[in-house]
Ligand SMILES: [Zn+2]
Ligand SMILES: [Zn+2]
Ligand SMILES: [Zn+2]
């Protein structure tokens with residue numbers, strides 16, 4: 001006698017009579033009677049239950065440290081995946097997490113009850129009870145300030161007696177983010193008032209060299225205070241008696257030959273009695289005056305000014321200097337220096353024949369040559385290194401009497417001043433055939 005199994009899932013609660021009947025596989029109209037009934041009672045499935053986790057963690061901390069917590073791993077009665085929720089006792093909880101680890105930072109001192117519960121990941125309505133609480137006591141962290149302030153290096157190095165000077169330090173950091181205030185030891189026995197702006201103005205009444213220091217503290221907790229500025233971070237200032245004076249401005253022209261159209265560098269020397277940088281300008285003797293140009297590149301007592309004369313001539317040039325910080329401290333114009341500037345002929349360009357025939361004139365044109373003085377020009381052709389006659393025409397011709405490859409150039413000169421010549425053009429390569 002063979003066995004057969006059937007399956008059914010009832011979706012509602014109740015009592016059901018189950019019977020069975022058989023028939024021949026080959027002759028399906030040959031049937032058995034129904035069997036006697038077996039009664040099956042279907043009840044509600046048991047609800048899912050989740051174990052209550054236990055919480056672990058520290059019980060003390062400060063307002064600047066995140067504290068770590070964990071809990072025991074629990075399971076669902078139906079074997080479903082479980083998630084955890086930590087409640088921090090300050091009205092916040094983290095969002096559900098698969099991890100039994102979490103952490104929290106309390107910003108306010110106090111005592112907080114920390115708990116955890118678990119729920120089914122698929123059926124979040126099935127929750128565990130909340131765990132018993134851990135009581136965490138949070139105290140205010142100790143306030144600290146990173147280090148003494150450093151003086152700002154751009155504070156003046158020199159000043160006159162009774163001249164007001166800007167004094168400043170860089171900000172420093174406080175671990176609780178409280179507002180800090182600063183004060184300065186000005187080196188002559190004076191301590192400035194506290195200021196949150198990190199800047200004060202001060203005028204020393206006696207000549208001398210003074211070391212300036214700064215100090216910072218918490219506005220709300222004045223007992224939290226730094227040391228005074230240390231080591232290389234202090235600032236020294238030298239205070240001079242009397243008014244600032246400048247050395248007379250001196251023009252230095254050491255250029256071998258000054259040509260029109262060429263830029264040259266002119267030097268002005270002066271110097272401040274307070275060591276300030278100065279700026280200088282030059283009157284070029286042709287109606288033009290340069291902008292003010294600061295000293296400092298190459299030393300506080302020297303300024304370099306570039307200029308290009310556009311014409312020849314002899315120019316009476318003079319210079320003037322003033323303090324960069326105190327423009328009303330200004331020198332007289334210097335006495336004049338005669339600067340001879342020679343005429344320049346710009347280098348021409350060349351175009352023209354690159355092939356030719358023996359006995360037939362070939363032609364080239366020089367262009368773009370100009371005299372700085374607007375004088376008329378003459379041109380000469382060079383074939384190889386042989387220069388031919390100067391003519392007033394920029395169009396130059398040559399007749400070759402032998403086949404070969406030749407290099408041709410042109411240069412220009414002033415018709416009035418034949419010793420003023422341009423550079424040569426580039427060479428044109430010319431191939432001459434029979
Ligand atoms: Zn579930
Ligand atoms: Zn504070
Ligand atoms: Zn000055």
Ligand SMILES: [Zn+2]
Pocket residue numbers: 343371373375414415416417420
């Ligand atoms: Zn000329």
